[in-house]
Amino acid sequence: MPEGHSVHRIARQFARNFVGRTVEASSPQGRFADGAAVLSGRTPTTARAVGKQMFLEFDGEIWLRVHLGLYGAWDFAGEILVDSTIASANGRMGQTNQRGTDLATPADVPVFDDAGENSLTSIGAPRKTRVHVRMSEQTKSLEPSAGGGADDTAAPDAEWPPPVVGQVRLRLLTDVTCADLRGPTACAIETPEQVAAVIARLGPDPLVGDPAENEERFVAAVRARNVAIGQLLMDQSVVSGIGNVYRAEMLFRANLDPHTPGKAIPEEVVRGMWRDWVELLRIGVETGQMMTMDGLEGEAWRKAMAHRDDRHWVYHRAGLPCRVCGTEIVLEEMQARKLYWCPNCQR
Numbered sequence: 001m002p003e004g005h006s007v008h009r010i011a012r013q014f015a016r017n018f019v020g021r022t023v024e025a026s027s028p029q030g031r032f033a034d035g036a037a038v039l040s041g042r043t044p045t046t047a048r049a050v051g052k053q054m055f056l057e058f059d060g061e062i063w064l065r066v067h068l069g070l071y072g073a074w075d076f077a078g079e080i081l082v083d084s085t086i087a088s089a090n091g092r093m094g095q096t097n098q099r100g101t102d103l104a105t106p107a108d109v110p111v112f113d114d115a116g117e118n119s120l121t122s123i124g125a126p127r128k129t130r131v132h133v134r135m136s137e138q139t140k141s142l143e144p145s146a147g148g149g150a151d152d153t154a155a156p157d158a159e160w161p162p163p164v165v166g167q168v169r170l171r172l173l174t175d176v177t178c179a180d181l182r183g184p185t186a187c188a189i190e191t192p193e194q195v196a197a198v199i200a201r202l203g204p205d206p207l208v209g210d211p212a213e214n215e216e217r218f219v220a221a222v223r224a225r226n227v228a229i230g231q232l233l234m235d236q237s238v239v240s241g242i243g244n245v246y247r248a249e250m251l252f253r254a255n256l257d258p259h260t261p262g263k264a265i266p267e268e269v270v271r272g273m274w275r276d277w278v279e280l281l282r283i284g285v286e287t288g289q290m291m292t293m294d295g296l297e298g299e300a301w302r303k304a305m306a307h308r309d310d311r312h313w314v315y316h317r318a319g320l321p322c323r324v325c326g327t328e329i330v331l332e333e334m335q336a337r338k339l340y341w342c343p344n345c346q347r
Helices: 004-017 033-039 192-201 211-223 244-253 267-287 298-306
Strands: 024-026 044-050 053-058 062-067 073-083 086-089 092-095 126-135 168-173 177-182 186-190 330-334 337-341
Touching: 004 044, 004 053, 004 073, 004 177, 004 267, 024 033, 033 062, 033 168, 033 186, 053 192, 062 192, 186 192, 211 267, 244 267, 244 337
Parallel strands: none
Antiparallel strands: 024 168, 044 053, 053 062, 062 186, 073 126, 073 177, 086 092, 168 177, 330 337
């Protein structure tokens, strides 16, 4: 399931390419035909993300709410405003580090992820490129459109609009850009009141609202519950945007046993976890990767950006030695989700 950083990046891509442009909406699959009819001919005015949900406002106070869930993805095609950090090699597209951030990799050194955490970059000075790219946590690669890589202009022979491939729930089309939605858990037309009610049920998101208030909400929600912290971090009413990867990594970074009840965790530790989430989310939005290891530079950073298994402390490392103490990493199920942790460091 896409975690919070991916959804924020998708929302920013919509803000770049769709806000202020009239769209033609359709539902090739047919399951969202009525909703598409409501949206078609309208102009998006706002794109925002809260945790794992994206909200796209249209003129007339009409909102589209999308939750990608386990299998959902957005595919973008056409002329897309992107950063100069998209690169291509061997028919694949990937991320380099962002210009203008304090992350320590040269911006002209391409890094290609092979495990599906990439999404189209959406921070920094935009430029136009003709691409076809999928934005979801499941993507194996970011593929350039036929006739060009990431630095090419529109391919003169490219078919427009692009043909529908697979089960497309919703297609949003401007004169130059196409976005296809496949397999979402939720895709709904909502009123401002309904959107406000959904957001009210969500826990704090570091990129939404007042930072100090967000921290207090998180601390209060965790310390009031006699529930395992490994469960609380995945509860979207406690905190928005954390999924399986960030859950495992944040618990390791805090040296916390996943089974520790929230109310038993000292306040300073809970505050430290929130501040860690603020920083990890920032890095995730800026790079498109869930980078959770500290202190990597040069080749080690580039290797970690290219391979998921080189950028996490415990996630996806069941049976392997802990990077800190050498103890075998444990894999168990917690509420039907995989949980990775070190029984020595996290006690």
